[in-house]
Amino acid sequence: MVDVDGLQALSTLTPADEAPLAGGRLRASRPAMMLSLTINGSTGLPLLLRRSSLRERLLVLRAFLTLARVESYVGSGRAAVLLRRLRSHPVKGTRRPSADEARVVADQVIWAVESAARCFPTSRCLATASAGFLLLRGAGIDVDLVIGATFDKTGGLASHAWLELDQEILFENPMKGRIYRPLVRCSSAPERAAAAASA
Amino acid sequence: MLAGLETVTLAAPPSRVAPPPSFIAAAPSRLLRCEGGVVAFAGDGLDREDHDRLAASLIDVADDEPLAHASLEGALRRVRLDVVAVAVSRTGGAAMLAAWTGVPPLYLYRSAGLWACSDNLEWIISAVQVLGRSLTLDVRYVARFITAIAPPHLLPEPEPTAFQEVRYLPGAHVTRLATATATAAATATTDLTIRRYWRYWQTEQSASRSAPQRIRNALVGAVGERLPGSNAGILLSGGLDSSCVAAATHLSGATTAPFYNNAFTCAPSLNETLYARAVATHLAHPLTEIPSDDLWAFRDVPDEDRSTPPAEPYQAWFFAQERAVAHHALADGVDVIFDGFGGDELFQPELHGGSFGLGHRDCHVDRARHLELMRQVVHGARDHEPLSSLVVTADPTPVFLTDALADVAQPSTYLPELLNAFAVLDLDAVTAMRVFMFECTHFSVYDRIWANRDVYNGFGIRRRQPFFDRRVVEAVFSAPIGDLLHGAINKPLLRRAMRGTLPSVVLNRRHKVTFEIMERRGIGAAGAELPRLRELMRDAMVYELGLVNRDEFLRCFEEVYLPDRHERLELPALKYWIWQTLTLEVWLRQWSTSTVFKPSAP
Numbered sequence: 001m002v003d004v005d006g007l008q009a010l011s012t013l014t015p016a017d018e019a020p021l022a023g024g025r026l027r028a029s030r031p032a033m034m035l036s037l038t039i040n041g042s043t044g045l046p047l048l049l050r051r052s053s054l055r056e057r058l059l060v061l062r063a064f065l066t067l068a069r070v071e072s073y074v075g076s077g078r079a080a081v082l083l084r085r086l087r088s089h090p091v092k093g094t095r096r097p098s099a100d101e102a103r104v105v106a107d108q109v110i111w112a113v114e115s116a117a118r119c120f121p122t123s124r125c126l127a128t129a130s131a132g133f134l135l136l137r138g139a140g141i142d143v144d145l146v147i148g149a150t151f152d153k154t155g156g157l158a159s160h161a162w163l164e165l166d167q168e169i170l171f172e173n174p175m176k177g178r179i180y181r182p183l184v185r186c187s188s189a190p191e192r193a194a195a196a197a198s199a
Numbered sequence: 200m201l202a203g204l205e206t207v208t209l210a211a212p213p214s215r216v217a218p219p220p221s222f223i224a225a226a227p228s229r230l231l232r233c234e235g236g237v238v239a240f241a242g243d244g245l246d247r248e249d250h251d252r253l254a255a256s257l258i259d260v261a262d263d264e265p266l267a268h269a270s271l272e273g274a275l276r277r278v279r280l281d282v283v284a285v286a287v288s289r290t291g292g293a294a295m296l297a298a299w300t301g302v303p304p305l306y307l308y309r310s311a312g313l314w315a316c317s318d319n320l321e322w323i324i325s326a327v328q329v330l331g332r333s334l335t336l337d338v339r340y341v342a343r344f345i346t347a348i349a350p351p352h353l354l355p356e357p358e359p360t361a362f363q364e365v366r367y368l369p370g371a372h373v374t375r376l377a378t379a380t381a382t383a384a385a386t387a388t389t390d391l392t393i394r395r396y397w398r399y400w401q402t403e404q405s406a407s408r409s410a411p412q413r414i415r416n417a418l419v420g421a422v423g424e425r426l427p428g429s430n431a432g433i434l435l436s437g438g439l440d441s442s443c444v445a446a447a448t449h450l451s452g453a454t455t456a457p458f459y460n461n462a463f464t465c466a467p468s469l470n471e472t473l474y475a476r477a478v479a480t481h482l483a484h485p486l487t488e489i490p491s492d493d494l495w496a497f498r499d500v501p502d503e504d505r506s507t508p509p510a511e512p513y514q515a516w517f518f519a520q521e522r523a524v525a526h527h528a529l530a531d532g533v534d535v536i537f538d539g540f541g542g543d544e545l546f547q548p549e550l551h552g553g554s555f556g557l558g559h560r561d562c563h564v565d566r567a568r569h570l571e572l573m574r575q576v577v578h579g580a581r582d583h584e585p586l587s588s589l590v591v592t593a594d595p596t597p598v599f600l601t602d603a604l605a606d607v608a609q610p611s612t613y614l615p616e617l618l619n620a621f622a623v624l625d626l627d628a629v630t631a632m633r634v635f636m637f638e639c640t641h642f643s644v645y646d647r648i649w650a651n652r653d654v655y656n657g658f659g660i661r662r663r664q665p666f667f668d669r670r671v672v673e674a675v676f677s678a679p680i681g682d683l684l685h686g687a688i689n690k691p692l693l694r695r696a697m698r699g700t701l702p703s704v705v706l707n708r709r710h711k712v713t714f715e716i717m718e719r720r721g722i723g724a725a726g727a728e729l730p731r732l733r734e735l736m737r738d739a740m741v742y743e744l745g746l747v748n749r750d751e752f753l754r755c756f757e758e759v760y761l762p763d764r765h766e767r768l769e770l771p772a773l774k775y776w777i778w779q780t781l782t783l784e785v786w787l788r789q790w791s792t793s794t795v796f797k798p799s800a801p
Contacts, residue, residue, distance in 0.1 A: 047686040100473040111709035115687035171710045
């Protein structure tokens with residue numbers, strides 16, 4: 001689940017909030033946090049990579065480093081900065097894979113991120129979705145990152161972050177796309193992003 | 200009438216049409232009269248020599264001869280495929296041999312001086328009807344059915360069926376009915392002696408290096424030996440398991456009918472056809488894509504084409520999809536269809552982790568302790584926690600069950616019973632966990648029986664699962680447990696075994712599809728079946744019979760299945776309980792006008 005307070009703050013934060021001191025609390029330096037996460041997380045890597053092919057190892061390692069980078073934003077209270085960077089992250093290359101090709105690549109990339117996430121016990125959906133978003137866009141696949149919210153049974157706010165390809169949620173219960181109302185969408189299609197913003 | 204018994208049972212092979220409601224089993228696969236008695240066989244592939252040897256051993260078991268079981272186990276080592284048998288000795292004793300993994304099934308009817316045994320429950324029902332007797336609803340079965348407690352199919356005790364008078368005999372066991380009471384009025388199970396004949400976990404361990412090849416050879420053999428004389432088709436979903444079966448068929452050198460694939464274009468999350476195409480192209484085999492967008496959950500349930508109600512309420516997820524495959528196969532002249540059932544149970548021992556026989560993954564078993572135990576296994580620790588330390592931490596019982604059922608559907612009492620029963624096998628912790636995962640945590644036996652009986656046999660087609668072949672099971676259990684576990688990849692051993700036989704896009708695939716969309720199309724907020732089911736449950740028989748509380752059920756139904764609300768994600772178990780209740784209601788209504796079985800309150 002996404003940190004709800006952080007989610008609500010996303011729409012109001014300004015660049016000034018990126019200052020190291022905010023809310024009376026000293027934020028950790030992001031590079032230092034990334035280094036710490038990488039070192040601590042890497043202890044779980046041998047078990048993950050044991051008896052894997054070279055291709056699989058490279059996939060997981062790449063996902064691990066991307067996730068460490070994303071986690072360093074979230075963990076140091078810079079979720080708004082992360083979101084801004086995601087929004088401006090382009091889809092790499094000019095050739096767009098077919099729908100089938102895109103699904104096959106997404107299957108591999110999301111698996112690598114899910115596997116690497118085991119090295120970060122506190123990792124949540126925002127971090128894994130963000131890492132998947134960065135890696136898939138880097139592979140030339142035009143995915144959307146969506147953050148949505150809904151009310152749970154007790155009336156409290158529940159939120160979730162996920163990836164969409166061709167407007168369908170990727171490798172999760174597709175009902176989540178209906179149950180959570182999209183609030184934030186990082187998309188190359190302006191109309192989809194605008195629809196989420198207006199919601 | 201044989202040897203002083205009132206009935207003996209015999210099993211018939213599937214025919215092109217649904218079997219007639221006849222008491223006399225006119226066409227057993229094979230009936231042998233030998234010196235000591237008579238033995239009836241049914242099932243796949245058994246040659247004459249195997250028959251003779253097995254028949255003699257079974258007669259000895261029926262007569263309770265010393266060393267009979269050792270002789271039977273020796274004879275069974277020559278039996279390759281899935282066979283059931285019933286032997287009646289001249290002295291009146293009887294022995295019933297269940298199949299290796301419980302399919303084909305074997306049912307035993309006992310009531311008021313009569314016993315009958317068959318691989319076909321519908322025939323037993325017909326026999327009871329012809330004799331002017333009746334059947335009674337078994338509340339214990341109903342409770343477990345609704346609560347979705349997976350049956351411990353392979354434990355040494357007969358399992359309940361929907362009828363009190365009928366029991367399912369556990370696979371891998373031989374059951375002896377004591378001579379003195381074989382024809383007596385006793386209905387208790389105390390005169391039954393059930394003994395396991397197959398201990399697959401005792402197979403000699405193979406080296407990690409040779410395990411994949413051994414598994415591949417076993418799978419190729421399992422497919423190839425079921426093919427002679429058959430025109431086989433393969434249900435190819437595009438997933439790893441069915442793709443492996445397709446590759447094994449190809450390796451066996453057999454020519455088969457097209458591969459069949461249910462194609463969903465309505466939602467990419469459902470669509471595996473691209474993988475099925477990749478397999479078909481790789482193996483240079485034709486693929487029949489069956490448009491399945493309109494074959495949603497509960498479509499054509501109940502089956503109006505049936506002249507008699509189905510024998511049991513069990514209804515696997517998408518009847519209409521299965522029937523569409525059967526129609527295509529019939530048109531192609533196919534008589535055997537292979538599928539990939541069993542791949543999860545065999546190669547992914549952690550898949551059902553946490554459910555422990557309770558049928559769903561969020562059943563409140565202490566997952567943290569389970570994971571800790573798995574971690575110890577992976578790291579090769581020798582002093583594991585005992586399996587019995589994994590206890591249920593809450594009672595996931597449907598709130599809409601009435602007291603009459605809730606008392607018999609408490610997993611907190613059921614699970615320790617199951618574990619205690621399992622303890623008699625006296626296994627070390629790792630082996631116990633493997634066997635337990637394989638035998639007691641899934642519904643595949645129900646699925647296999649249902650698919651054959653309620654869908655394919657009516658078309659004269661046999662549906663077969665090579666992963667449940669004896670040699671495949673033994674090959675997998677002979678591999679070191681570490682080969683089955685991987686920090687990031689599921690089914691690593693199967694992937695290794697089939698490397699080079701399938702396209703890499705399939706071998707490296709990581710995610711499964713989810714059927715939520717088809718479920719929603721059937722019974723979601725705008726589901727096609729929703730008006731009918733709502734009407735059905737307004738004044739349902741399950742309320743009249745005192746099985747389900749009406750108000751509670753309707754509240755849960757409206758809450759979980761219909762709206763796109765957050766609770767839906769949190770309550771998959773409740774969703775499943777409602778599904779089971781709906782299928783039970785449909786089944787009860789189909790029987791409501793019958794004379795042989797009139798559902799009545801417990």
